Amino acid sequence: MQSLFIRPRNIKVQAYLSAFSLALSAPIISAATLPDHMSNTWYSAGQQALEEAKKNHSNNRKAKNVILIVGDGMGVSTVTAARILEGQLNNKDGEKNSLSFEKFPHLALSKTYSANQQTSDSAPTMTAMVTGVKTNDGVLSASQAILNGETDAAKLNTHRLETILEMAEKKGLKTGVISTARITHATPAATYAHTSTRDWETNKDIPANSQIKDIASQLIDNFGENAIGDGIEVVFGGGRSKFIPITLVDPEDSSRTGERTDGRNLTTEWKNKFAGEYIWNKAQFDAINLNQGEPVLGLFERSHMEFEADRKNDVGGEPSLAEMTSKAIDLLENKKGFFLMIEAGRIDHGHHAGNAYRALTDTIELSNAVKIAREKTNSKDTLIIVTADHSHTFTIAGYPKRGNPILGKVIGPGSDTPTLAADNMPYTTLSYANGLGYHFLETGGETVYAEPIQAGRFTDLTSIDTTDEGFHQEALVPLSSETHAGEDVAIFASGPKSHLFQGVKEQNYIFHVMHDAFDY
Amino acid sequence: MKKILLKTILLVNSAFTLTSCIIIEEGPRPEYISSDKSFSISLEKAPPIAAQYRTSACDLPCKNTKENDWYFWRDSDQIEIRNSQNTRSELWIKDSQTEKVTYFHLLPEDLKGIEYNPVDLKLLGNDKKWESLATLISPESISTMMVVGETKFLGFDALIFQSEKNQVKNEVIWIPELQLAAKVSQIDGNHQVVSELSTLLKNNYEKPTTSEDFIKYQIIDFSDVGDMEHSLANNWVKKAVHAPGHEHH
Numbered sequence: 130m131q132s133l134f135i136r137p138r139n140i141k142v143q144a145y146l147s148a149f150s151l152a153l154s155a156p157i158i159s160a161a162t163l164p165d166h167m168s169n170t171w172y173s174a175g176q177q178a179l180e181e182a183k184k185n186h187s188n189n190r191k192a193k194n195v196i197l198i199v200g201d202g203m204g205v206s207t208v209t210a211a212r213i214l215e216g217q218l219n220n221k222d223g224e225k226n227s228l229s230f231e232k233f234p235h236l237a238l239s240k241t242y243s244a245n246q247q248t249s250d251s252a253p254t255m256t257a258m259v260t261g262v263k264t265n266d267g268v269l270s271a272s273q274a275i276l277n278g279e280t281d282a283a284k285l286n287t288h289r290l291e292t293i294l295e296m297a298e299k300k301g302l303k304t305g306v307i308s309t310a311r312i313t314h315a316t317p318a319a320t321y322a323h324t325s326t327r328d329w330e331t332n333k334d335i336p337a338n339s340q341i342k343d344i345a346s347q348l349i350d351n352f353g354e355n356a357i358g359d360g361i362e363v364v365f366g367g368g369r370s371k372f373i374p375i376t377l378v379d380p381e382d383s384s385r386t387g388e389r390t391d392g393r394n395l396t397t398e399w400k401n402k403f404a405g406e407y408i409w410n411k412a413q414f415d416a417i418n419l420n421q422g423e424p425v426l427g428l429f430e431r432s433h434m435e436f437e438a439d440r441k442n443d444v445g446g447e448p449s450l451a452e453m454t455s456k457a458i459d460l461l462e463n464k465k466g467f468f469l470m471i472e473a474g475r476i477d478h479g480h481h482a483g484n485a486y487r488a489l490t491d492t493i494e495l496s497n498a499v500k501i502a503r504e505k506t507n508s509k510d511t512l513i514i515v516t517a518d519h520s521h522t523f524t525i526a527g528y529p530k531r532g533n534p535i536l537g538k539v540i541g542p543g544s545d546t547p548t549l550a551a552d553n554m555p556y557t558t559l560s561y562a563n564g565l566g567y568h569f570l571e572t573g574g575e576t577v578y579a580e581p582i583q584a585g586r587f588t589d590l591t592s593i594d595t596t597d598e599g600f601h602q603e604a605l606v607p608l609s610s611e612t613h614a615g616e617d618v619a620i621f622a623s624g625p626k627s628h629l630f631q632g633v634k635e636q637n638y639i640f641h642v643m644h645d646a647f648d649y
Numbered sequence: 650m651k652k653i654l655l656k657t658i659l660l661v662n663s664a665f666t667l668t669s670c671i672i673i674e675e676g677p678r679p680e681y682i683s684s685d686k687s688f689s690i691s692l693e694k695a696p697p698i699a700a701q702y703r704t705s706a707c708d709l710p711c712k713n714t715k716e717n718d719w720y721f722w723r724d725s726d727q728i729e730i731r732n733s734q735n736t737r738s739e740l741w742i743k744d745s746q747t748e749k750v751t752y753f754h755l756l757p758e759d760l761k762g763i764e765y766n767p768v769d770l771k772l773l774g775n776d777k778k779w780e781s782l783a784t785l786i787s788p789e790s791i792s793t794m795m796v797v798g799e800t801k802f803l804g805f806d807a808l809i810f811q812s813e814k815n816q817v818k819n820e821v822i823w824i825p826e827l828q829l830a831a832k833v834s835q836i837d838g839n840h841q842v843v844s845e846l847s848t849l850l851k852n853n854y855e856k857p858t859t860s861e862d863f864i865k866y867q868i869i870d871f872s873d874v875g876d877m878e879h880s881l882a883n884n885w886v887k888k889a890v891h892a893p894g895h896e897h898h
Contacts, residue, residue: 250876315876334867375864384726384744384751390864432766432870444747481875610875 185234185628192625192646193466193510195293196502197258197639198230200495201251201316202477202488204520205619210485210559211492213535218493224531228493229500230515230621237630238617239639241519244273248615251477252327254518254636255319259470260290261640269315269344270323279325280339286323293643294320295351297468298358300649303461306361307453309434309491310474311368313344316518320470321361322347331371332391345371345389349398360403360424363460363469365453367430369409372396379431380409381445399426411446419459427453436475436487437494438598451497458505466510468647471498480521483564483601483611486536488523503623512624512646514639520614522562522604529558536596547591554589557602564604564611690780690788695828698723699850699857701733709839718847721785722857723829728782729857731757740858741782750779755858755866762868763886785844786821786830794821802831803846 200207208228216226243253245265253264260270267277272288279285294304308317313330322344329335332343342350345368352360369379372395373387389395396407405424408414417425429447434440440447448456454471461467473495479488499515506513527539527548538547538555547555566587586603594600604611620639622630626646700721707714718733726745731738738755740762752765781787794810801807802822810821822832834843874886 310872311870328869382744382749382751383746384742384749388868432764433872444749475872478872478875481872612875 182234187628188509188625190509190625191648192512192643194461194468194506194512195297195643195646196469196471196506196511196513197293197643198471198473198495198499198502198513198515199255199258199316200473200476200492200515200517201310202480202519202521202613203473203492203495203517203618204523204614204616206523206525207476207480207488207492207517207521208619210523210525210535211489211496214489215493215496217532217534222532223535228496229503230496230513230623233513233515233621233623233627235622235627235630237620237622237638238633239516239620239636240617240633241517241636242615248613249519250327250613251315251518252319255316256290257635257637258516258518258639259292259294259320261637261644262290263635263637264290267327268325269319269327271325275325277326280336280341282340282342285325285341289323292320293640293647294361294468294470295357296644296649297466297647298352298361300465300647301358302465303362303463303467304358305363305457305461305467305469306366307363307450307457307470308366308472308474309437309450310366310472310478311371311430311433312348312364312366312428313368313371314433314474316472316474317366317470318344318347321351323351330368331388332393333375333388343371345395346393349395349402353402360405362424362467363457364425365427365429365448365457366474367428367432367434369396369428370431372428382431385431396426396428399424409445411448414448414452414456417456417460419456422460425460433475433478436479436491438487438490449497450491450494451501454498455501455505458502468643471502473498477521477613480523480561481564481610481612483561483566483604484598485523485559485602486596486598486600488521489535506624508624510625512626512643513622514627514630514643515621516639517618520616520618522564522612522614524560524562525558526560527556527558533558534596535559536600538590538595550586552586554586555591557590557595560602561604561611562614563606563608565601565609566604566607690784690791690828692780692783692828695723695783696826697725698827698829699855700829701847701850701855702844703847704842704844706840706842709836709841711841720850720855720857723783724857727857728779731857738858741779743779753868757858760866761886762866763871763874764868765871784828784830786823786833790819791821791823791830794819803849805831807831 208231212226212228212231213223215228216223241249241254243249243257243266244263246253250266252267252269256268256270257263262272264271264273265276268275270290270292271285272290274288275285294306297304306312306317306320308314310316311330315327318327324341324344329341330344332346335341335343348361348364350356352358370385370388372389373379374389374392374394375386377387377394379385379387399405400407403424405426406417408417408425408427409429414427429445434447435443437449440449450471450473457469461469473491476488476491476495479485479491499513502513528541529539530542530544533540535558537558539558540546541548550556617633620630620634626642629642629645698721701718702721703716703718705714705716720731720733722729726743728741729738735757738757740753740755742751742753743749753762755762791810794812796808797811798809799806800809800822802824805824805826808823808825810823812819816838818836820832820834821830824831829846831846832843834841869886
C-alpha cells in the first residue's frame with residue numbers, strides 16, 4: 130500500500146523536474162519529497178539512470194572495427210547470476226552490481242531457434258549470427274538446404290554462406306577469432322569454415338565417402354593465395370590435436386599425440402602460408418612481439434582451454450580470455466579496421482555439467498574481456514556486440530533475501546535459516562530443469578559424468594556447502610547431461626549502429642547490423 | 650572409512666554392468682592364520698598384471714547372485730579394466746614426465762571413446778587415484794583396516810585385512826608380491842559385494858588396448874558430451890554416458 134501513496138508524489142516530482150530541465154539535481158529533489166532514506170536512494174538512482182539514458186545518442190557512423198563477443202550458453206539467468214556472484218566475490222552489493230557489458234547503452238532480445246530446432250545447438254545459432262541466415266542443427270555456415278551429416282561436397286559448396294569474417298578479409302581488414310573452447314568448435318568454426326557437421330573437426334572425423342574438408346584444415350585452406358583475403362591474423366584458443374598429425378607428440382602432454390591421419394601439420398602450414406607465428410603456451414603468448422605484426426596462431430590446449438576457475442592448474446600455462454582479447458586487439462589495430470570474434474566457450478560446458486560455479490566464473494571472465502575490449506577501442510568507431518548463442522535450463526528461484534549468496538541455499542528476508550521446501554529440506558537458489566542433478570565432488574567440473582544420475586531431491590542439503598566450486602546444483606528431469614534451453618537471449622551493444630538493437634529480433638539480425646555497420 | 654572403501658569397491662565394480670543374474674555356489678574359503686607382517690604399497694615393485702576378476706553381488710543370504718567377469722591390465726603407465734564381453738573399457742594413461750593421468754571410457758565394438766580432461770583428474774588427486782587404480786584398493790582405506798591373518802591366494806602369500814564400522818564389514822585380501830588386491834568384499838546390512846581375482850592370464854588371447862588399437866578410435870572430449878548426445882550421428886555417446894558404474898550404485 131505504501132507504494133500507492135508514494136507513486137503520485139514521484140510523478141509530480143518528475144513533472145517538476147521536467148519543467149525545470151536539468152537545473153535541479155535528483156538527489157536534492159528526492160530527499161525533499163520522499164519519506165525515508167531508502168526511498169531516496171532508489172529514487173535518486175532511478176533519476177540518475179534516466180539522465181544517463183537521455184545522453185544516449187544514435188551513432189550512425191560507419192564502424193571501423195566490429196567485435197562480436199559470444200557467451201556460449203549465456204542465457205539471461207546466467208547473466209543475472211554472474212552479475213550477483215561478481216558483486217559478492219568483490220564484497221559488494223551483488224544485486225546492484227553490473228557486468229561490464231550490462232552498462233552498454235543498447236539492448237535487444239534474440240530469438241535463437243534454428244531452421245529445424247526449437248532449441249538450438251551452437252552451429253546454426255552462430256551461423257545465423259555470422260552469415261545472416263538461419264540453418265539446421267550441426268550445420269556451419271551453409272544454408273538449410275544442407276542437413277547435418279551431408280557428405281556431398283559439391284552440394285555443400287552450392288549452399289555455402291559467406292561469413293562476416295570472410296567479407297572483412299575480402300575488404301582487406303584484419304580479422305581474429307578467439308575462443309576458450311577448441312578453435313574448431315562450432316562457434317568459432319562458423320566464422321571461417323563451411324561444413325554439414327560440426328563434429329568433423331579433423332580429417333579423421335570425415336566419413337570415407339565424403340570430400341568435405343575438415344574444420345581445422347579450412348582455417349588454412351579457405352584463406353590466402355587462391356582463396357579469401359590474406360589469412361586470419363589472430364587465432365587464439367584450444368584444439369591443438371585437431372591441427373597436428375597423429376605421429377607428433379603433443380608438446381604439453383607427452384603421453385598424447387595429434388589426431389590428424391593425413392600427415393598434415395597445420396601449425397607448420399600456418400607458419401609457411403601466412404608468414405605467421407605458432408605458439409602453444411603462456412610464456413610464448415607473453416613474448417609475442419606486437420611490433421612485428423605477424424599473424425599468430427595460438428593453440429593453448431589439446432582440446433578445450435581450461436575453465437577460468439581451473440586455469441591456474443594448467444601444465445603449460447594459458448592466457449585468460451581477457452588477456453587474449455587485449456593481445457588480439459593490439460595485434461589487429463590498424464587504419465583499415467578489423468573484425469574480431471571472441472567466444473567464452475566454456476560457460477556452456479559448466480552448465481552441461483550442472484556446475485553453476487564454473488559457468489558463472491567463466492561468465493565473469495567474459496565480462497572482464499568485454500571491459501578490456503571497450504577500454505582498448507573507441508566507441509565512436511568500434512561496434513561491440515555481446516550476446517549468446519542459446520540459453521540453458523538454469524534458473525534463479527525461491528525468495529532469497531537480498532545479499533543471500535547466489536550459490537547458497539534460499540534464506541528468506543528476516544531469517545538466518547534456510548527456507549524449507551515441502552519435503553522439509555532446504556534448496557538452492559540456483560538449479561537446473563534437467564541434467565545429472567546434485568553432486569558434491571571435491572573438485573567438481575565434468576567429473577560429475579562419472580557419477581550416477583541423481584535428479585530431483587536426492588539428498589538433504591542442510592550440511593552441504595552449496596557455494597563450493599565442486600557443488601553441482603539439483604536438477605528435475607534426469608538426463609546424462611544438462612541441455613540447452615530455447616528462450617530468447619540478450620544482445621548488448623555499444624558503438625556505431627548499436628542503436629539498431631532494440632526489441633525482439635531474429636538471431637540472424639545480428640549479422641545484418643554488423644554488415645550495415647561495416648557499410649558492406 | 651565406509652565412504653572410502655565403498656568408493657574403492659565402486660571403482661573395482663565401475664567398469665561393468667551386472668547384466669546377468671546367476672546363482673553361484675560359494676567356493677572354498679581361504680584358510681586364515683594370524684599375521685604380524687607389516688603392510689605397504691610400492692608400485693615400484695609392482696609387476697605388470699594381466700588378470701581376470703569376478704564381481705558378485707547379492708542380498709544375504711545369497712540366493713540370486715549377480716555376477717560379472719572383467720579383465721584387469723596394469724603396466725607402469727597404463728591401466729585398463731574391460732568387461733568380459735569386450736564392449737566397455739576403462740583406460741587410464743599416465744604421462745611418465747608430468748605424471749598427468751588421462752582417462753578414457755572406450756566402447757571397443759564401436760571404436761569410440763570419451764576422453765576425460767586430465768586437469769579434472771588431477772584436481773581429483775591423481776597420484777592417489779593411480780595407486781588405487783593400480784592396486785584396486787585405495788591406500789587410505791586399507792591403512793585404516795586391521796591385518797587379521799595370512800593366507801594363500803592362487804598360490805601367492807597374501808594378507809587379510811578386515812574392518813567393521815557402522816555395521817559395514819569390509820575385507821581385503823592383499824598379495825604383496827603382486828601389489829594387488831586379490832579380493833575386496835563388503836557387507837553393508839544384508840547386501841554383499843565381492844570382487845575377486847579369478848585367474849592371472851597367461852595366454853595372449855585377451856590383450857589390453859595398444860597404441861595401434863587406440864589410433865583407430867574416434868575420441869571425443871568429455872566436455873562435448875552435452876552438445877553431442879542429442880545428435881543422431883553420435884548415438885553412441887548416450888550409450889557411453891550410461892556406462893557401467895552409472896546405474897547400479
